[in-house]
Amino acid sequence: MSDTLSSSLTRRDFLSTSAKLGAFIAAAPYIARGADATGADQVNVAVIGCGEQGRILINAALKIPGVRFKAVCDIWPVNRNYAENILKKFGHDPKPFEDYRELLSTVKEIDAVIIATPDFKHAEHTVAALKAGKHVYCEKLMSNTIEGARSMVVAARETKKLLQLGHQRRSNPRYIHAKDKIVTGNRLLGRVTNITGEWHRAVSADLGFPAGKGLSEAKLAEYGYANMHEFRNWRWFKRYAGGPMSDLGAHQIDIYNWMLGVNPRSCMASGGVDYYKTHEWYDNAIAIFEYETKEGIVRATYNVLTTTSAGGGYHEYFMGDEGALKISENPKATKLYREARAPEWDEWTAKGVVAAPLSGEGAPPAVKPWEKVGVKKLAGPSKATVDVRETAALSAWDIPVTLDKAIHQPHLENFFDAVRKGTPLNCPGEAAFASAITILKINEAVAAQKTLTFAPGDFIA
Amino acid sequence: MNWPEFHHEAMATTFAILIADHPRDYARQAAASAFRELDRLESELSRYVESSDIARANRLAPGETMAIGDDALQCLLIAADVSLATYRAFDAAYASVRAPDQPDHAPLFTLDPASHTLTSHTARLHLDLGAVGKGYALDRMAAHLHEWDITTACLQSGGSTALALSAPAGHAGWPIGIGEGPNHRALSLTHVALSGSGIAVQGAHLIDPRTGAACPRTTRTWARARTAALSDALSTAFFVFSDEEIAAFCAAHPGIGGASAVSSTQLVTHGTLVPSL
Numbered sequence: 223m224s225d226t227l228s229s230s231l232t233r234r235d236f237l238s239t240s241a242k243l244g245a246f247i248a249a250a251p252y253i254a255r256g257a258d259a260t261g262a263d264q265v266n267v268a269v270i271g272c273g274e275q276g277r278i279l280i281n282a283a284l285k286i287p288g289v290r291f292k293a294v295c296d297i298w299p300v301n302r303n304y305a306e307n308i309l310k311k312f313g314h315d316p317k318p319f320e321d322y323r324e325l326l327s328t329v330k331e332i333d334a335v336i337i338a339t340p341d342f343k344h345a346e347h348t349v350a351a352l353k354a355g356k357h358v359y360c361e362k363l364m365s366n367t368i369e370g371a372r373s374m375v376v377a378a379r380e381t382k383k384l385l386q387l388g389h390q391r392r393s394n395p396r397y398i399h400a401k402d403k404i405v406t407g408n409r410l411l412g413r414v415t416n417i418t419g420e421w422h423r424a425v426s427a428d429l430g431f432p433a434g435k436g437l438s439e440a441k442l443a444e445y446g447y448a449n450m451h452e453f454r455n456w457r458w459f460k461r462y463a464g465g466p467m468s469d470l471g472a473h474q475i476d477i478y479n480w481m482l483g484v485n486p487r488s489c490m491a492s493g494g495v496d497y498y499k500t501h502e503w504y505d506n507a508i509a510i511f512e513y514e515t516k517e518g519i520v521r522a523t524y525n526v527l528t529t530t531s532a533g534g535g536y537h538e539y540f541m542g543d544e545g546a547l548k549i550s551e552n553p554k555a556t557k558l559y560r561e562a563r564a565p566e567w568d569e570w571t572a573k574g575v576v577a578a579p580l581s582g583e584g585a586p587p588a589v590k591p592w593e594k595v596g597v598k599k600l601a602g603p604s605k606a607t608v609d610v611r612e613t614a615a616l617s618a619w620d621i622p623v624t625l626d627k628a629i630h631q632p633h634l635e636n637f638f639d640a641v642r643k644g645t646p647l648n649c650p651g652e653a654a655f656a657s658a659i660t661i662l663k664i665n666e667a668v669a670a671q672k673t674l675t676f677a678p679g680d681f682i683a
Numbered sequence: 684m685n686w687p688e689f690h691h692e693a694m695a696t697t698f699a700i701l702i703a704d705h706p707r708d709y710a711r712q713a714a715a716s717a718f719r720e721l722d723r724l725e726s727e728l729s730r731y732v733e734s735s736d737i738a739r740a741n742r743l744a745p746g747e748t749m750a751i752g753d754d755a756l757q758c759l760l761i762a763a764d765v766s767l768a769t770y771r772a773f774d775a776a777y778a779s780v781r782a783p784d785q786p787d788h789a790p791l792f793t794l795d796p797a798s799h800t801l802t803s804h805t806a807r808l809h810l811d812l813g814a815v816g817k818g819y820a821l822d823r824m825a826a827h828l829h830e831w832d833i834t835t836a837c838l839q840s841g842g843s844t845a846l847a848l849s850a851p852a853g854h855a856g857w858p859i860g861i862g863e864g865p866n867h868r869a870l871s872l873t874h875v876a877l878s879g880s881g882i883a884v885q886g887a888h889l890i891d892p893r894t895g896a897a898c899p900r901t902t903r904t905w906a907r908a909r910t911a912a913l914s915d916a917l918s919t920a921f922f923v924f925s926d927e928e929i930a931a932f933c934a935a936h937p938g939i940g941g942a943s944a945v946s947s948t949q950l951v952t953h954g955t956l957v958p959s960l
Contacts, residue, residue: 252763254793254802274719284799285750300830311753312799430712432831553733625734626742 262288263642268332268356270322270347271339272296272305275361279336279388280305282628284312286635288642293329295319297445298453300435322347326354334384334641336634337361340456341463342446345370348385349377357384359637362476363468364651364658366460371658375651375683384640386647387654389476390633391551396623400549401481403575404558404621405540410570412544412561414515417478417522421470421536425529428500429454451500458501465503466526467493467664474538475664476649476657477549478511478522481540485656486511486522488675491667497529505529509664549621551629558619567619577620656681686851689714693721694729694817696841700824703835703851713831717824717838724823727754728816736801737810740792743803745782751801758812758819758912759794759801765815765916769932770893773920775815777892780807818878818915821846825911838911843879843918846911847872861905865948875955876911878918880904891923898923900943907940907956917941929953 265288269276272294283289291314294305302318309316319325326332335351337344337360345365351358358378364387365371378385391397404410428451436450447453447462456462457469467475479485493507506527513520537550544564548557558576560567570576625632639645659681667674686703687710698721702710730737736755743749751759762775771777776791782805791805812819817840825846828836837857839845847857856871861879870877881903882889889898904924906917921929921941929941933954940956 252760252767252790252792252794253796255795255797281752284752287750308753313797427711427715430709430716432713433709434832624742626739627734629734 262286264288264290265638265641266290266292266331266333267336268293268295268316268325268329268334269305269336269338270295270325270351271337271343271361272301273298273338276301276336276338277304277308279338279359279361279630279634280308282630283336283634284309285628285631286638289638290314291316292332293317293319293325295322295325297321297441298437300432322350326350326356332356334359334638338388341366341468342370342456342461345373348374352377352381352383352385355381355383357637357641359386359388359634361388362654362657363464363472363661364654366462366464366468366662368659368662371655371662372683375655378651384637384647385651386633386637386640387649387651388630388633389473389480389649389654389657390630391473391477392480392648393633393636394551394625394629395632396553396556396621396625397477397549399621399623400547404547405481406483408570408575410545410558410560410564410567410576411540411542411547412564413517414482414520414540414542415518416541417482417520417539418524418541419471419474419478419522419536419538420525420527420533421466421474422525422527422531422533423470423535424531425497428458455500458498458503460502463503464661464665465507466505466528467507467509467524468661470536471507471509471524471526471664472657472661474536475509475511475524475660476654477538478513478524479657479660480653481538482513482515482520484513484515485678485681486660486676487514488512488673489660489663489667490673491664492671493668504668507664507668509667511660551625553625556621558621560617560619571619574622577622579617579619652683655683687711687714689718691718691721693718693725694820694840695731696817696843698817698820698824698840699838700828701837701857702828702833703854705833705835709831710833713828713833716831717827720827721820721824724754724816724820727752728758728812728819730811730813737812740801740803740810741808743801743808745803745806748800748802751799753799754819754823755801756794756796756799758816759810760796761819761912762812762815762916763794765913765920768936769917769920769924772891772893772923772928773814773916774892775812776808776810777890778809778811779805780809782806814880814919815912815916817841818844818846818876818911818913821876821911821915840911840915844876844911844915845872845878846876847874849873861942862903862944862950866944866950868950875907875909876914877905877907878911878914880906880918880922889919889922893923902944902946904929904944905940905942905956907942907954909938913939926951 267289291309294316296302297320306318334357337347341363344360348358348360431454452459489511491509493504495504497505509524511522537548537555540547544561546559550556567576571578636648640647663674686701687707689700691698700714726732727736729735736751766774779791793802821838834849835851836848845859850856850873856873859870859872862868891898904921906914906921908914926943930953933939933941940954942950942952942956945951
């Protein structure tokens with residue numbers, strides 16, 4: 223047998239064996255032509271950057287009706303081949319390119335470009351695609367420089383083409399529900415006074431590459447990379463990226479700004495290269511922001527740690543005087559808590575704004591009233607005033623919204639809807655620019671070791 | 684036999700990769716890359732991940748169609764094949780709720796490989812790839828290691844499936860054991876997968892999808908096949924099968940092996956596991 227363990231080959235081999243029992247014929251019931259879901263207008267798409275994030279976006283976009291990939295571009299054949307192969311499995315026939323300039327000048331029928339290259343290339347690739355008349359979906363962080371980010375907004379403005387940045391939480395239906403129906407809409411948290419957020423990631427080794435498949439020094443230099451190690455681990459080097467605050471924190475701090483509807487007025491931060499020996503960017507950093515809202519000051523902290531998974535990953539925690547919302551892309555880390563002083567939430571449960579504790583899909587079987595564990599209500603004089611037992615857990619409500627798609631799919635759908643029918647973008651360049659400024663100022667505050675203040679004009683491109 | 688071994692938690696268990704005949708640093712990087720592929724597969728195949736293809740399929744309304752990724756499609760096709768070949772002794776959809784007017788023989792779902800879509804035909808689809816997904820992941824991880832020119836490796840998921848690739852230099856195969864106590868046997872395997880099923884570790888009884896009743900078997904079964912996805916699914920089917928059904932299946936399917944512990948001192952073997960044991 224060959225060493226190559228292709229699942230499709232395996233299946234064919236097994237079926238040919240099974241056919242001797244007639245099972246192959248029986249397999250027919252499982253195979254049927256599905257309903258035709260191609261009613262949507264076709265959008266022709268190219269991808270520039272087919273590494274890890276590019277693949278995630280390709281796989282998510284493949285689930286959107288009407289999206290046709292016409293070209294893929296990556297300087298590394300390993301990434302380019304992966305993208306070509308997965309797209310061909312779905313019946314697409316993309317033309318492969320090493321150089322994005324050749325792609326943009328050759329494949330004329332492209333409507334939109336998805337850009338998932340390292341941060342230091344975002345501005346160059348985005349501006350070129352916009353000026354070539356394409357709409358652009360570009361991964362966050364917008365750019366590793368303020369000038370780069372500004373040039374992207376200006377190019378979109380001048381070309382009148384769409385520019386969406388990949389802060390995908392803004393299109394997540396659970397986040398939208400939380401903002402519109404819980405925090406801003408019905409004010410279930412009362413006055414928001416504080417925010418904390420974190421992304422804790424366990425230690426990970428530097429990325430390598432398959433033997434014999436590295437790019438030549440000349441090729442790396444042509445595209446701006448010092449060597450193969452930096453090409454594979456660009457997130458950790460200052461000439462290519464903005465470090466962990468940019469890679470991880472950008473998603474969440476963008477949500478701070480989005481949820482509050484304002485940008486911070488000051489930032490202090492601390493961080494350092496305390497653990498890894500092969501990185502330029504800090505491996506842990508902590509930032510403190512002040513936001514001035516109509517209701518008063520909101521103080522916010524954010525931690526990004528890349529040497530421990532303690533705490534269970536990543537979330538944003540909005541705290542108010544009547545309730546708190548812990549929200550994450552991971553639904554298991556999403557909960558709502560009501561302060562004892564706040565009005566009951568029965569009304570909001572009935573209206574579907576929140577889901578009662580221990581309800582919804584995946585909840586344990588309903589507990590009978592006589593089985594409930596907790597502090598009993600005060601009873602009459604002949605009864606005990608309280609049954610003393612272990613501390614009852616606080617009630618945690620849920621958000622009754624399911625993300626029924628791949629995590630990045632709603633944000634891509636929003637972009638393609640904007641291309642097709644003018645739907646407003648959920649994260650246009652101007653909004654993403656404000657978040658990019660917030661993130662890049664954290665790095666500046668770490669370096670300066672002092673508090674930086676912002677003027678409202680700082681956030682305008 | 685001091686081969687570098689790497690571990691990673693995913694799919695509610697621990698996966699491990701042994702890599703021979705390569706520098707340790709290179710092996711570590713390749714294993715880390717394979718584990719990233721494993722994490723990606725978990726996000727597509729786990730019914731516990733809200734946005735996975737399988738979790739989404741389990742929320743479909745009757746008659747509704749959805750787009751699925753290539754890995755979910757391939758894994759479901761393998762699962763469907765094994766279900767048919769074993770006459771539903773293995774069935775990844777057995778916990779589904781049929782519509783009142785749905786005939787027993789009607790498929791609960793259909794797949795369209797051309798358009799990468801899945802259609803539900805039942806009141807509530809309940810797909811669970813727990814008995815095939817880990818094996819499928821091992822196959823994909825092996826293919827990933829192959830891209831790194833690594834062919835001398837042995838991969839395993841939670842101790843229930845081992846996938847042996849080419850033998851390390853100077854060895855006839857990868858040493859893999861099955862059974863316990865007097866039943867323990869040492870095998871030397873290459874280019875093959877071996878999976879075991881039982882109730883000793885998790886404690887719960889397995890359900891026979893054909894009857895809905897708990898399986899009477901209490902001792903372990905094993906399946907040998909050319910890929911880990913197949914051995915994983917077949918070991919579950921063999922646990923549901925009687926010993927006579929295991930024998931008949933292995934006789935009808937060249938390349939498949941089966942074994943069952945009929946007592947604490949006796950293993951019964953069939954097909955390709957006969958010469959091994």
